[in-house]
Amino acid sequence: MTEFSTPLEAFLHWERTDPDRVFLKQPINRNYRTYTYGTAGIEARKIATALLDYNLPDKSQVALLSKNCAHWFMADLAIMMAGHVSVPIYPTLNADSIAQILDLSHSRAIIIGKLDDFGLQKPGISDIPIISVGLYGETEGDSWEDLQQKCRPLAEPYEQRTDDLTTLIYTSGTTGRPKGVMHSAGNFMKSAHTLISLVNLPENPRLFSYLPLSHIAERAGLEMRGMVLGAQIYFPESLATFARDLEAAQPHSFGAVPRIMAKFQEKILESLPQKKLDLLLKIPLVNNWIKKKLRKKLGLSDARIIVSGAAPMASSLIRWYRSIGIEINQMYGMTEDCIISHTNVPGADKIGTVGKPLPGVRTKLSPEGEIWLKNDCLMMGYFEAPETTKSVFTEDGFLKTGDIGEYDHDGYLTITGRVKDQFKTDKGKYIVPTPIELDLSKNNYIDQICVVGTGIPQPIALITPSVLAKAKTQEVLEFSLNEILVLVNSSLEKHEKIEKIVVMKEDWNVENGLITPTLKVKRDSIEKLHRPYYKSWFDRKEKVIFE
Structure with a gap:
């Protein structure tokens, strides 16, 4: 593997040495529009x-608002080639949130x-230059396609x-005001090379973004x-075509969040109920065939590593996937450490943990059990927030992660909670909700969970029902939830x-502000909305309450 010192150096290498190599595969109306490293480079x-023609000050912030697509990659490259700093914005944010990030970052274009x-x-965008991609139906400001006709390719990129400073990444934030995490070009390369070292992928691997x-x-x-x-990077065309697009791509590695894998499980069990699946897996000749078929249908037949992060995954879900021949490795990282922290890997995986420290990572636990770590790609800091x-x-340069954890005798880390998520009942007892939520998530009828209890004697669990649950009667759901409660x-x-x-x-979804764009529950928002009802729910006779 060639070692690169910056993202641009990596891209320019492939553009120069193998311009006809496929880079981006964008589905449009069920047909792929393909960009090679050469054609993507020209665009x-x-x-x-x-961007240079806008005469922005050197190293200006340029925002990027888009779902994953080929033009996201090309736009990011263009920003780097012009010597500017990218400010990616979640494509689901509303106008007020977009305006806040554009203001906090001092973005000069978008x-x-x-x-x-x-x-x-659109109302969230102030009077700054806009480039929009007509291929996706956007016509605001300057047209990407028109600029392709008018502009000469930049001969000498920055x-x-x-x-x-290469980017400002504004954290999705389960609490408080978003913070702009500053990362350098070198940070990205140190992170990328560390991740690449974990598993051997084929040359020109397929990835699914x-x-x-x-x-x-x-x-x-x-x-x-x-x-x-x-x-070569593949993209989904839409939520409706996601499963087909992933199956067509068959990526060589795959990353997910627990909720995505739970949704995949639901879909499998809809067409192949658990009792029937168990029976098929007991038949020697059928066992391998059914595993192979499921893996291919999910789009994971060629995946050499499948990782899950962003939130804890229930051990029961990981074991369920193992039963059908799919190994999911939990990983742990954050924006501030450029995701270089801990991971499990194929052949060295311990279910229930987030693995061992990655190469180059040093860690220690505070007296309270908070995980502190150092690596070679820690953030440069929060933008315009030196005190934060x-x-x-710490004084010796370790990042305080905000997560509480413990190591076992083999060096595997288990995350036991968040420092800020702990709450106290009116008995004066502290509750750490994360392990309880993971135990409850073993029930397939539960989609999202938030264990709360401020101001009442015992904690209660707020849950949203899964797709499987919505197909059942209230009586069936109540019986199942009572069972998991006792367990x-x-x-x-x-x-x-x-x-x-x-x-x-x-x-709970991004639109109503109760989960983040990365599908993490926004505990503060849920508490603010429901805290007035805690006591009345607690005082009711039934154990399972339908709001």
């Missing part, structure tokens, strides 16, 4: 020229790509250095890693026992 160079409803987001590119995991783990490897930056580092409580200390399960009427 990016022309947009870089357009590139608009593939979106679901830009009309609702010479990127390892210590150059669907997790938000505005999030560090997809940005460092897929975009930057892909450019180092000279990968100072608060998350989970049997292993908890007296003060931890869940008093009630409250089934929410509405799902």
Whole structure:
């Protein structure tokens, strides 16, 4: 593997040495539009020229608002080629949130790509130059396609250095105001090379980009890693075609969040109920055939590593996938450490943990059990927030992760909770909700969970029902939830026992502000909305309450 010092160096290498190599495969109306490293380079160079023609100050912030698509990659390359700093924005954010990030980052221009409803987001964009991609139906400001006709390709892209500020990544934030994490070009390359060292992938591997590119995991783990490897990147066309697009791509590595894998499980069990699946897996000749078929149908037949991160995955779900021949390795990282922290890998995996420290990572636990770590790609700091930056580092330069954990005798790390997620019941007892939520998630009828209990004697669990649950009667669901309640409580200390399960009427989603764009529950928002009802729910006789 060639070692590169910056993302641009990696891309320019493939553009120069293998311009006909396939880079991006964008589905449009069920047909692929293919961009090679050469053609993508020309488009990016022309947009870089357009950005320079705006006469922005050197190293200006340029925002990027788009779902994952070929033009996201080309826009990011164009921003780097022009010597500017990218500010990726989650494509699901509303106008107010977009305006906040543009203001906090001092963005001087914005590139608009593939979106679901830009009309609702447009009021959040101030009077700055806009480039929009007509291929996805956007017509605001300067047209990407027109600029391809008008502009010459930038002959001499900016010479990127390892210590150059390359991006501001605004954390999705389960709490508080978004913070702009600053990462350098060198950070991205150190992260990418570390991840590449974990498993051997074939030359020009296939990757599937669907997790938000505005999030560090997809940005460092897929975009930057892909450019180092000279990968070919596939994208889903829509949510409706996602499964077909993934099956067609058959990527060589795959990243997911627990909720995605739970949804895949639901879909399998809809067509192949658990009892029937168990029976088929017991038949020697059928066992391998059914595993192979399921793996291919999911799009994972060629995947050499499948990782899950962003939130804990229930051990029961990991074991269920193992039963059908799919190994999921839990990984742990964050925006501030450029996702270089801990991971399990094929052949060295311990279910229930997030693995061992990655190469070059040093860790220690605070007296309270908080995980502190150092690596070679820690953030440069929070943008224009020196005091906040100072608060998350120890005097000797370790990052305070905010997560509580413990190591076993083999060196595997288990995350036991978040420092800020702990709450106290009115008995004065502290509750750590994460392990309880993981135990409850063993029930396939539960989609999302938030264990709460401030101001009441015992904690209660707020849940949203899964697709499987919605197909059942209320009586069936109530019986199943009572069962899991008894099971989970049997292993908890007296003060931890869940008093009630409250089934929410509405799902928690990004649109109503109750989960982040990376599908993590926004505990503060859920508490703010439901805390007034805790006591009345607690006082009711039934154990399972339908809101």
